[in-house]
Amino acid sequence: MRQLIIIGSGPAGYTAAIYAARANLAPLVIASSVEAGGELTKTTEVENYPGFAEGIQGPDLMIEMQKQAERFGAEIVLDDVTDLQLEGQIKKVTLGNGDVHEALAVVFATGSAYRKLGLPDEERLSGYGVSWCATCDGFFFRKKTIAVIGGGDSAMEEATFLTKFADKVYVIHRKGELRASKAMQERAFSDPKIEFLWNKAVTGISGSELVDGIDLVDTVDGTESHLDLSGVFIAIGADPRTHLVHDQLDINADGTVAVDGRSSRTNITGVFAAGDVIDPTYRQAVTAAGSGTVAALDAEHYLASLPRELVAGAVQPTELEVPEAAAVPTPA
Numbered sequence: 128m129r130q131l132i133i134i135g136s137g138p139a140g141y142t143a144a145i146y147a148a149r150a151n152l153a154p155l156v157i158a159s160s161v162e163a164g165g166e167l168t169k170t171t172e173v174e175n176y177p178g179f180a181e182g183i184q185g186p187d188l189m190i191e192m193q194k195q196a197e198r199f200g201a202e203i204v205l206d207d208v209t210d211l212q213l214e215g216q217i218k219k220v221t222l223g224n225g226d227v228h229e230a231l232a233v234v235f236a237t238g239s240a241y242r243k244l245g246l247p248d249e250e251r252l253s254g255y256g257v258s259w260c261a262t263c264d265g266f267f268f269r270k271k272t273i274a275v276i277g278g279g280d281s282a283m284e285e286a287t288f289l290t291k292f293a294d295k296v297y298v299i300h301r302k303g304e305l306r307a308s309k310a311m312q313e314r315a316f317s318d319p320k321i322e323f324l325w326n327k328a329v330t331g332i333s334g335s336e337l338v339d340g341i342d343l344v345d346t347v348d349g350t351e352s353h354l355d356l357s358g359v360f361i362a363i364g365a366d367p368r369t370h371l372v373h374d375q376l377d378i379n380a381d382g383t384v385a386v387d388g389r390s391s392r393t394n395i396t397g398v399f400a401a402g403d404v405i406d407p408t409y410r411q412a413v414t415a416a417g418s419g420t421v422a423a424l425d426a427e428h429y430l431a432s433l434p435r436e437l438v439a440g441a442v443q444p445t446e447l448e449v450p451e452a453a454a455v456p457t458p459a
């Protein structure tokens with residue numbers, strides 16, 4: 128049995144692992160079989176993560192986080208969780224390979240998945256003109272013509288932000304009215320660099336190596352058209368990955384896992400949630416990392432409140448092979 132199992136290996140999961148390992152909780156991280164490192168492994172340059180003045184490639188950042196967690200004794204398993212039993216003092220985590228792990232506490236940090244348009248070239252051109260994150264990638268579109276797809280607050284925020292870089296930003300929405308709040312609509316309407324294309328659905332994204340345009344269809348009269356541009360920002364919402372827990376944890380109306388105030392505590396004692404799976408708004412690597420810290424600290428406090436003999440029965444750091452570097456004393 129483990130003291131702590133962390134599910135997820137994005138910035139929230141790995142940061143929770145770093146803190147938990149340094150607190151001698153010997154955490155086991157279930158990092159996914161195909162997506163270890165989370166959404167950042169699908170991006171290119173990350174220029175807004177503090178500490179990297181020259182920027183860092185998303186996959187490299189996640190490898191560094193993984194190494195940092197392992198350095199202090201976190202054990203990482205590249206498999207998927209297929210079943211979770213969270214009620215009771217001992218939690219059960221079943222993996223794709225059939226292994227069942229037990230733990231006294233669980234940090235749930237499975238992130239969220241940006242909604243996709245579902246177009247054939249969307250994945251291929253991801254990072255090459257197709258993006259889901261204006262704050263991450265807007266900088267690469269200085270003086271370009273680009274489009275933002277969507278009609279919610281995210282789309283308005285992204286479009287407004289992108290006018291700092293791009294010469295022209297089309298907002299393409301499948302309806303004739305926006306879902307976004309009035310204030311955010313007004314800001315976008317009054318921006319001379321933004322042009323709205325109403326009742327238009329994107330049917331294709333073109334470009335051999337980089338995006339060079341999109342195909343549109345009018346959702347009212349069916350007219351087809353093409354728009355030349357260099358970038359497409361898809362802002363049609365994101366879905367927190369909660370399918371493993373939706374029948375056990377309280378879920379908010381927006382689909383995120385409900386936590387108690389600013390803590391990471393869920394409705395089940397000993398179960399903590401962190402990162403994009405609890406955050407409908409900010410969804411940044413650095414905010415997810417902060418959230419992972421909160422979850423590790425909450426888990427640590429919880430474990431400290433349990434009977435000593437119960438915790439002593441779980442895997443201790445001394446029973447794990449901790450790399451030499453972890454033994455180096457760190458300043459308090």
Ligand code: NDP
Nearest residue numbers: 277278279280281282284301302306362363364365407408
């Ligand atoms: P929303 O779900 O609010 O909006 C998604 C938008 O994308 C809708 O306009 C929807 O169209 C459109 N859409 C969905 N699927 C497709 C598709 N397949 N093709 C084309 N268009 C599609 O998501 P957001 O990410 O905008 O916002 C999520 C939450 O975060 C909201 O509660 C929002 O208020 C909040 N938020 C707040 C911010 C702030 O206050 N600063 C900033 C960003 C988000 P349709 O309208 O037709 O359904």
